[in-house]
Amino acid sequence: MLYLTADRFSVFVPFGVIGYTRRPARLSLNVPELTIVTRASFYRYLWFCIRLAASFAYRPIPLPQNPTYIASEDVTIIVPTIDAGEEFKEAAHSWLVGDPKEIIIITEEKMLGSLQDLANSVDPNRIRVLTVPFANKRLQMSHGIRHTTSDIIVFADDDAIWPPTMLPHILACFEDQKIGGVGTSQRVQAVGSKMTVWEVLAAFRLSIRNVEIAASTHIDGGVPCLSGRTAAYRTVILKDPDFIHGFTHDYWLGKYQLNSGDDKFLTRWMVSHGWNTYIQCSKETELLSTMKPNWRFLKQVLRWTRNTWRSDLRSLFMERHIWARHPYCAYTMVDKLFNPLSLLVGPCLVMYLCAKSTRDSHDGGYHLPWWNIILSYMFWLTCTRTIKLLPHLWHAPRHILYVPAFIAFGYYFAIMKIYALFTLHETGWGTRAGIGNPADALLAMADKQTTTTEVGEKVLASRNGRRGEYDPEMGVHDRRIHYF
DSSP states (O other): OOOOOOTTOSSOOTTOSEEEEEOOGGGSOOSEEEEEOOOHHHHHHHHHHHHHHHHHHOOOOOOOSSOSOOHHHHEEEEEEOSSOOHHHHHHHHHHHHTOOSEEEEEEEGGGHHHHHHHHHHHOTTTEEEEEESSOOHHHHHHHHHHTOOSSEEEEEOTTOBOOTTHHHHHHHHTTSTTEEEEEEOEEEOOSSSSOOHHHHHHHHHHHHHHHHHHHHHHHHSOOSOOOTTEEEEEHHHHTOHHHHHHHHSOEETTTEEOSSOHHHHHHHHHHHTTOEEEEEOSGGGOEEEOOOSSTHHHHHHHHHHHHHHHHHHIIIIIIOHHHHHOHHHHHHHHHHHHHHHHHHHHHHHHHHHHHHTTSOGGGTOOSSOHHHHHHHHHHHHHHHHHHHTHHHHTTOGGGGGGHHHHHHHHHHHHHHHHHHHTTTTOOOOSSOTTOOOHHHHHHHHHHHHHHHHHHHHHHHHHHHSSTTOOOTTTTHHHHOOOOO
């Protein structure tokens, strides 16, 4: 965020496109001459306009006349959870409207009773509850994958509320056999009767994200992340043993095992293995999701930010497939790497000019008083951020009162992002108690495999007179869980 230096302006104009410079006296002319200077802010405004235009040009994939995939035959919804409450009932009812083949809930063993009761209260015939020894999202997801028999898997958060048209429009994308993963647009639903400031901030972020992913999908088909709140994949991709192993043995720097960031891993896997992705941004596929209605939202953002750093650095500099397949998407990732620094330049420059304004302009001081600089800068920020939030404000104009909070949050987020960069070794969930250590969870699953195998062998030996033979009636072989 740079400034104009001409003293003919009565206010501080941090536009950064046209710069007026005064020739030094020794170079003769003492009148301002207009010089066009390409500034960083002009670059950012230009790309914002490109994103906006691309998002308007974007079109979702329409429903086919003769669909290949039918939800009742081809879709399993997998929901990893440990603390689903009453909001799960509303979400589950919205999923069942789409008539999926099955819903699989995966939780930790100690939560089986309460989750089973919750599932039975919704639909005991189409909702199954499975368990793992420890709460570990990736382990829960992989357990659900192993128990899936349909062609399409849809991962969903336990509070993601779908429109009735969600599944048909998601399945429409899979008519293209090159598409391996599909995401959706999102909107925030208030936990209470009215949104808190934290929920409004989350809603602002999601509205900006909806524009960005629609633009990226339209420009080159890429997307930084298929959000885990709801995303669909071809089962054949996820059943690959290499995927299962990599997904559950994902380490940062080779020694910090990751639990969160599952959606980032899935998106990178699509890119690195030659599959296309698509985002269905439309009212027919816009889910509702709750956010933390208090300061804990900041802990969510910190976890997401660490996941973004780790995943984007891998995509850009380690795996590098994205440069050839989705160059625009790669550009957006690079842009976000430097965004904290570019954002913090603005207030630093304002403070510098305020200090400079205390000196007389003839002695090298700035020609405007400090209060003029600050007020002009705040007015400029309010106008530009309001324009950026217009897609959200169009539907919720009363939220314009929260624009100043969004500006303050933007600077806090810039500092948080730098902090996150230096704490990427911290892989905890942050907002949920009871999330198991990944290594402990894997060990427990290995122990469970051994126990299950031993029990199965004893049953088979007693039924068949010899150890280890498969019994088709008991189906013990089918029930053994081969984890790793």
